[in-house]
Amino acid sequence: xEVHSQVIQLLFSGLTIGSIYALIAIGFVIIYNVTGVLxxxxxxxxMFGALISISLINAGLPLWAAVIFSMLIVSVxxxxxxxxxxxxxxxxxxxxxxxxxxxxxxxxxxxxxLIWGTQPQSLQPFTDNTPIKFLNAVLLPQSIWSIxxxxLIxxxxxxxxxxxxxxxxLTACVVNPFAARLMGINPEKMSLLAISASxxxxxxxxxxxxxxxxxxxxxxxxxxxxxxxxxxVGGLTNAPAAIAGAFVIGILESFTEGLWSSGAKDVVxxxxxxxxxxxxxxxxxxxxSGKRV
Amino acid sequence: xxxxxxxxxxxISMLLISACNSDSKSASxxxxxxxxxxxxxxxxxxxxxxxxxxxPGLETLKMIVKKQNEEGGINGKKIELVTYDDKSDxxxxxxxxxxxxxxxxxxxxxxxxxxxxxxxxxxxxEQNKVPFISTASSRQIxxxxxxxxxxxxxxxxxxxxxxxxxLLQYLKEKGHSKVAWLNVANSFGTGAHAEFKxxxxxxxxxxxxxxxxxxxxxxAKPVLTRVKKAKPQALIVWGTVQETSVVxxxxxxxxxxxxxxxxxxxxxxxxxxxAGDSANGVIxxxxxxxxxxxxxxxxxxxxxxxxYKEEYEKEFKKPVSLFGAHPWDGFYILVKALEEKGTDRAxxxxxxxxxxxxxxGLAGVFSLSPKNHNGLTPDSLVMIKIExxxxxLEE
Numbered sequence: 001x002e003v004h005s006q007v008i009q010l011l012f013s014g015l016t017i018g019s020i021y022a023l024i025a026i027g028f029v030i031i032y033n034v035t036g037v038l039x040x041x042x043x044x045x046x047m048f049g050a051l052i053s054i055s056l057i058n059a060g061l062p063l064w065a066a067v068i069f070s071m072l073i074v075s076v077x078x079x080x081x082x083x084x085x086x087x088x089x090x091x092x093x094x095x096x097x098x099x100x101x102x103x104x105x106x107x108x109x110x111x112x113x114l115i116w117g118t119q120p121q122s123l124q125p126f127t128d129n130t131p132i133k134f135l136n137a138v139l140l141p142q143s144i145w146s147i148x149x150x151x152l153i154x155x156x157x158x159x160x161x162x163x164x165x166x167x168x169x170l171t172a173c174v175v176n177p178f179a180a181r182l183m184g185i186n187p188e189k190m191s192l193l194a195i196s197a198s199x200x201x202x203x204x205x206x207x208x209x210x211x212x213x214x215x216x217x218x219x220x221x222x223x224x225x226x227x228x229x230x231x232x233v234g235g236l237t238n239a240p241a242a243i244a245g246a247f248v249i250g251i252l253e254s255f256t257e258g259l260w261s262s263g264a265k266d267v268v269x270x271x272x273x274x275x276x277x278x279x280x281x282x283x284x285x286x287x288x289s290g291k292r293v
Numbered sequence: 294x295x296x297x298x299x300x301x302x303x304x305i306s307m308l309l310i311s312a313c314n315s316d317s318k319s320a321s322x323x324x325x326x327x328x329x330x331x332x333x334x335x336x337x338x339x340x341x342x343x344x345x346x347x348x349p350g351l352e353t354l355k356m357i358v359k360k361q362n363e364e365g366g367i368n369g370k371k372i373e374l375v376t377y378d379d380k381s382d383x384x385x386x387x388x389x390x391x392x393x394x395x396x397x398x399x400x401x402x403x404x405x406x407x408x409x410x411x412x413x414x415x416x417x418x419e420q421n422k423v424p425f426i427s428t429a430s431s432r433q434i435x436x437x438x439x440x441x442x443x444x445x446x447x448x449x450x451x452x453x454x455x456x457x458x459x460l461l462q463y464l465k466e467k468g469h470s471k472v473a474w475l476n477v478a479n480s481f482g483t484g485a486h487a488e489f490k491x492x493x494x495x496x497x498x499x500x501x502x503x504x505x506x507x508x509x510x511x512x513a514k515p516v517l518t519r520v521k522k523a524k525p526q527a528l529i530v531w532g533t534v535q536e537t538s539v540v541x542x543x544x545x546x547x548x549x550x551x552x553x554x555x556x557x558x559x560x561x562x563x564x565x566x567x568a569g570d571s572a573n574g575v576i577x578x579x580x581x582x583x584x585x586x587x588x589x590x591x592x593x594x595x596x597x598x599x600x601y602k603e604e605y606e607k608e609f610k611k612p613v614s615l616f617g618a619h620p621w622d623g624f625y626i627l628v629k630a631l632e633e634k635g636t637d638r639a640x641x642x643x644x645x646x647x648x649x650x651x652x653x654g655l656a657g658v659f660s661l662s663p664k665n666h667n668g669l670t671p672d673s674l675v676m677i678k679i680e681x682x683x684x685x686l687e688e
Contacts, residue, residue, distance in 0.1 A: 006518045009547070013514045020511065118342055120535040122567045131546045138546055213511040213539050214567055222509045258515035262505050263478065277301070 005136035010258040011251065016143040016212070018250025019150035022243040023205030024227035025234070026153060027198035029242045032231075033174045034187075034194035037086065037097045041105035042202050043224020047112060049074045049203025050215035054121050063126060067207055071200040078199025082192050090188070105220065112217035120216040123207070146208045150243065153201065157239040170194060229273045235283025244285045330373040331366075331636055333358070333627070334393035335620070336404035336414070337428075341381030347406040349605075349617030350428055351376060354403060356608055357624055367631045375399060379410055386410035390417045400636045403623045405429050406616070408480075411448075418445045424642050426623035428616070431484075435666040442666040447626075447645060449619040449656060451580075451669050453481075456557040457488040458671040459578035461496040463687075464527060469552065471501045473525035475516065475540065477532035478505040481558060485531045501525045506532070506540060513540045517547055527551055533558040538567035545571040552576065557674065562612060565682045576687055578674040580615045580656055587686040593653045601655055615656070622654035626661075 024042055031039040053070035057063065085100050092100075126145050131138035160167040172180040173187045180187060206215065209223070226249065234245015249269050256268045276284060335354045338347030358374045366372055375397045377389035386405065393399045394417060401424040405411030408431035415434065418425035427434045427448045435448035464472060474489060476482030482505065493500065502523040506513050517540075520528065528551045530540045537559050544553060555577035564572050581588060585598035601621060605613045626649055627641070633648070634640035649661040649668065657673025676687040 006522065009518050010515050013512045017512055117345075119345065119563060120567060122538075122569075131548070138548065140546055209511065213509075214535055216535065219509065254512075254515045256515075258518050262507070262516050266507075274301075 006258065008135050009137035010254045012137060012139050012143060013258070014251030014254030015147050015247060016140075016250070017254060018230075018247035019143075019147040020205055020209050020212075020223070021227045021230040021250055022150040022246035023153060023208065024202055024223055025231040025242040025246045026157065026239050027202045027205075028228060028231040029236060029239045030170075030194050030198045030201075032236055034170055035086065035090075035097075035191045036094055037101065038228070039195070039198070040098060040101045040224060040228070041081065041108060041220075042198065042227065043220030043222070044105045044108035044112075045074050045078060045199040045202030045220070046206030046209065046223050047215070047217065047220035048077060048108065048206070050123070050206035050210040050219065051112060051116050051121065051217070052203070053207045054123050054210065054215060055116075057123065063124075067204070070207060071203045074203035075196040075200040078196040078202075079192055081199070082195040086191070086195065087188065090191070105224070109217055109220070116217060118217060120214045121210075122214045123210040125211040129211070140212075142208075142211050146212070149204065149208055150246075153204075154240060154243045157243075161239070166193070226269070229269055232273060233276050233284055235285050237282070238285065241283055241285035245283065248284070330371045331631060332373045332375060332397055332399045333624075334389075334397055334399035334402045334404070335374055335376045336379055336386060336389045336393065336402060336410075337376070337620075338381040338386075338406035338410065339378045343381040343407045343410075346614075346616040347378075347381070349614045350404070350406060350620045351378075352609055353601075353605060353617035354620040354624060356604065357621060360604075361624075361628065367628060368635075377404075379404075379406070381407065381410070383410055383413040387413050387417065390414040394418075394421045394423050399423065400631070400638060401426065401627055401641060403428065403620055403627070405434075408434065415443065415446045419443060422642075423638055424627075424645065426627060428619035428623060432667075442664055445642060447623070447661065447666045449622045449626075449654070449659075449667075451557070451656060451673055452667060453485050454488040454492070455669060455671045456578045456674060457485055458492055459674045459676070460529065460554055461489075461492055461498055462671065463576070463578070463676050464498055464554070465496045467527075467552070469527040470498055471524075471526050472498060473520045473523060473528045473551075474500045474503045475513075475520070475528070475530050476505055477510075477536050478507050481533060481556075482531050485556065489529075489531075506536060508532070508536050510536050510539050513543045514547060517543055517549065521547065521549055525551065527554060529554045531556045531558075534561055534563045534567060538564060538572070541568050541575060542571045560615065560677065560684075564679065570681075572679045573681060575679045576676055577679075578671075579677040579684075580618065580673070581675055582613060582615050582618055582655060583684045584675065584677055584686040593658065594655070597653065598655060618655035622652075622656050622659065625654065626652055626659065 024046055027042045031037060049070050052073055053066045056066035056069055081104060085104050089097060089100055125142045127141050129141050131140055161171055169185045170190050172185055173190045177187045230246035230249045231242040233249060235241030253265045253269055257265045337351040338344060339351045358372050362371050379386035379389050393402055403426045405414050405427045406429060408429040411427040411429035411434050415425060422445060425446045427446060430450040432452040435443055435446055437443055476486045502520055504516050506516060530537050530553060537555055541553060553575045555575050557577060557579050559577055560579040560583055581594055582598055585595060585602060588595045602613045605617060630641045630644040634644045646661055646663050649659055652659040657669045659668040661668040678685045678687040
């Protein structure tokens with residue numbers, strides 16, 4: 001394989017992985033901005049999304065219906081999670097809340113083992129998965145789905161936060177919860193909304209991933225961790241920045257693996273995280289000051 | 294700055310949590326005592342993460358003990374089987390071992406589904422001088438660091454080195470001298486990699502590229518682009534079902550037109566679901582059990598393999614698995630010793646070690662010796678090819 005086609009191949013792989021991280025990273029950002037909590041159970045929403053959609057398809061539902069129902073079910077799980085775990089402890093300190101989310105992520109994995117067992121499962125690609133040749137590199141239709149959905153969500157986010165009433169209301173809760181309350185916005189309702197929406201997005205990420213790498217009860221941990229790194233590298237306070245961060249991490253990993261060694265992949269991405277935290281803790285793409293979201 | 298440290302702390306704690314999560318379910322065990330019986334203990338991971346491996350083992354052992362008792366037991370004495378579930382947890386495994394030895398006073402112990410558990414259990418067997426027949430695969434279970442055999446421990450499954458050697462033999466026969474080696478980055482993969490490096494030269498085989506992929510691999514195409522550039526004649530992907538499926542799919546997607554070889558860890562029905570058509574043509578060293586019906590009639594194992602398959606599938610209404618075969622081998626090797634030597638533990642140990650030769654079992658033909666408490670050779674494995682959702686014996 002010649003060098004230029006290898007580079008293109010690595011770019012495709014990086015974009016695919018980056019788009020998966022991006023979908024989960026958005027969830028981190030939304031929840032973090034609205035509630036101030038880093039939800040470390042975010043990867044588990046992806047796991048639920050993947051496994052539920054596989055079960056629905058096995059039960060005979062068409063793909064589109066399985067995707068929608070799975071996202072809805074996971075949103076409800078997210079809402080339950082907010083009401084039963086986050087809401088009662090909302091007056092606690094942030095580290096307490098974060099520890100609660102870690103506890104929930106372990107509980108979610110346990111529930112998944114009870115329902116689906118430990119065996120990995122797989123999902124058929126969304127459309128015919130014949131690789132597309134491009135300058136001697138190949139791109140899979142499933143990767144296009146994944147990248148496309150991430151980009152679509154990116155624009156949807158920008159539109160939602162800047163142009164819609166609910167989006168503005170969410171932003172208002174972040175900028176100044178007290179003033180928002182005076183304006184008739186209920187921050188607690190917004191927290192519920194943010195967490196269930198993030199859960200639905202996380203579910204979508206899991207569904208898109210499972211034709212690529214399979215789905216199992218423990219898939220959420222590593223996905224969540226990498227998406228977290230991506231969100232911090234890009235900027236935890238800004239959804240588009242987090243998405244950009246996710247693509248940077250994906251491409252960085254892919255090039256490290258393709259040109260150097262697979263073992264060095266995690267070393268590079270976690271070193272990148274530390275470097276960003278020391279040099280530019282607000283993230284690569286976030287504005288240094290100003291409001292969140 | 295405070296936030297920064299919090300983030301780092303969180304990251305470290307997440308990694309720690311991911312490194313040590315285990316699960317547990319309820320225990321099972323039975324206690325009876327009767328001097329007219331021979332007591333054997335079975336310790337398996339019938340719940341928890343290793344349950345898919347432990348369950349067939351426990352079921353098989355129960356089935357064959359019942360059968361042996363119906364046929365008159367051993368020299369007129371019935372066998373009493375005490376079973377424990379170690380919940381895929383090392384501490385539980387050690388506790389079960391202690392109970393089996395001190396309370397049940399079992400004559401011998403069969404079990405230890407996964408290597409970690411078996412390794413944790415074996416010091417108790419050595420200290421208390423109780424024969425322990427392990428059904429987990431690590432070579433360290435029956436061999437000490439210096440390569441000599443552990444006194445009281447025997448091991449039924451093949452060593453990983455047997456699978457690697459079988460693979461190398463096959464590559465040599467086919468004339469592939471330049472190969473690419475990829476292994477999953479855990480003890481299963483790195484252990485095999487060490488064996489590969491040790492033995493490859495003996496077979497005149499050279500790795501033009503060696504690398505790893507993680508067990509949670511999503512896209513192995515980046516590393517495969519390097520494999521393609523190295524121009525090997527064959528590609529070895531050493532992992533278990535899930536990660537191997539991903540890598541195989543990526544190989545097909547990149548249209549790398551080379552023979553693909555897998556490990557003995559992919560011989561499970563799941564590969565058909567997870568890898569689909571991509572799995573076609575993949576060749577791996579595996580036990581004879583899954584291709585029993587295709588063996589030649591002169592194969593000494595054919596008859597017992599088919600019998601076991603029929604009995605197990607009739608009793609439990611599910612496909613047979615090699616993990617059930619190891620307790621079968623352990624039990625029947627032990628039965629011979631019990632028939633000859635009664636219930637004296639030291640005599641049983643000596644008999645197992647010196648008088649088990651050419652024993653035809655499910656995993657292979659065992660010839661134990663004081664130096665080798667496993668007794669299998671690479672020939673206990675055959676090369677199996679995946680073709681359209683079927684296992685095909687590769688000559």
